[in-house]
Amino acid sequence: MIRNAATALLTYALATCIFLAYAVAKAEPVHAVAEEDAVLHYTAPGGEVAGPGAKLVREVLRRAGLQYDLKIYPWPRACMMAQTQSNILIFSMARTREREDKFKWVGEVIPVEFRLIKLKSRTDITLRTLDDARKYSIGVINQDVAHRFFVKKGFLADKLDLAPNSDLNLEKLLLGRTDLMVASASNPRSICRHKPNACDKIDTVFKIDEMKTSLYMAFSEATPDSVVTRARHAYDTMRADGTWDRIMKGGY
Numbered sequence: 001m002i003r004n005a006a007t008a009l010l011t012y013a014l015a016t017c018i019f020l021a022y023a024v025a026k027a028e029p030v031h032a033v034a035e036e037d038a039v040l041h042y043t044a045p046g047g048e049v050a051g052p053g054a055k056l057v058r059e060v061l062r063r064a065g066l067q068y069d070l071k072i073y074p075w076p077r078a079c080m081m082a083q084t085q086s087n088i089l090i091f092s093m094a095r096t097r098e099r100e101d102k103f104k105w106v107g108e109v110i111p112v113e114f115r116l117i118k119l120k121s122r123t124d125i126t127l128r129t130l131d132d133a134r135k136y137s138i139g140v141i142n143q144d145v146a147h148r149f150f151v152k153k154g155f156l157a158d159k160l161d162l163a164p165n166s167d168l169n170l171e172k173l174l175l176g177r178t179d180l181m182v183a184s185a186s187n188p189r190s191i192c193r194h195k196p197n198a199c200d201k202i203d204t205v206f207k208i209d210e211m212k213t214s215l216y217m218a219f220s221e222a223t224p225d226s227v228v229t230r231a232r233h234a235y236d237t238m239r240a241d242g243t244w245d246r247i248m249k250g251g252y
Contacts, residue, residue: 032071033090034092057109066230079143091216103219104218114146117203118203127206
């Protein structure tokens with residue numbers, strides 16, 4: 001009888017493992033989405049999404065045992081997907097009070113500060129306060145945290161020049177179509193990854209201390225808690241074993 005009970009228990013355990021493995025295999029994959037960023041996550045020449053932010057997210061999902069795909073979208077589309085669909089992991093997104101209850105947060109990608117950038121040749125532009133920037137046209141990414149920040153501060157809509165990514169904002173600044181642009185990198189020269197010669201032509205004119213924050217990865221609210229929990233556990237182990245430091249401090 002004991003042998004029969006042990007056999008039954010073993011059979012049950014094996015069946016449970018097979019069922020769980022099947023469930024994982026059949027589970028809806030995670031769709032990781034990000035905007036084009038000059039440093040954190042960008043489209044490499046071969047078409048793959050590269051950068052330390054993308055590498056971090058891939059490792060989190062790998063350790064969590066989650067199937068996934070990772071794609072670059074314009075920021076407004078990525079945000080819309082994360083607000084209307086399940087199993088969407090969006091990164092890298094500022095964790096603001098307005099967004100806190102709209103997403104299921106996994107962990108920090110990188111702390112970041114925001115700056116206003118100008119052409120070095122524009123010696124006429126000097127900013128002592130943020131209000132001094134109101135008279136200039138400013139390139140911002142449509143619907144991102146900087147765009148929302150300036151709108152909340154009462155900057156006129158016709159002074160905020162919207163673009164889908166920072167590369168286009170840099171292009172417009174270089175062409176003289178805007179006076180300033182917002183850069184979110186800790187090192188302002190990093191925005192020139194795709195235009196190395198441009199960094200000799202630009203300079204930081206103002207640090208926006210009010211916008212100092214961190215960028216995170218977060219799941220859409222409709223994502224099952226079981227998926228979120230696995231990703232959070234994987235992220236926590238990466239912070240504890242030094243993987244986050246190796247990826248983000250070494251590549252940003």
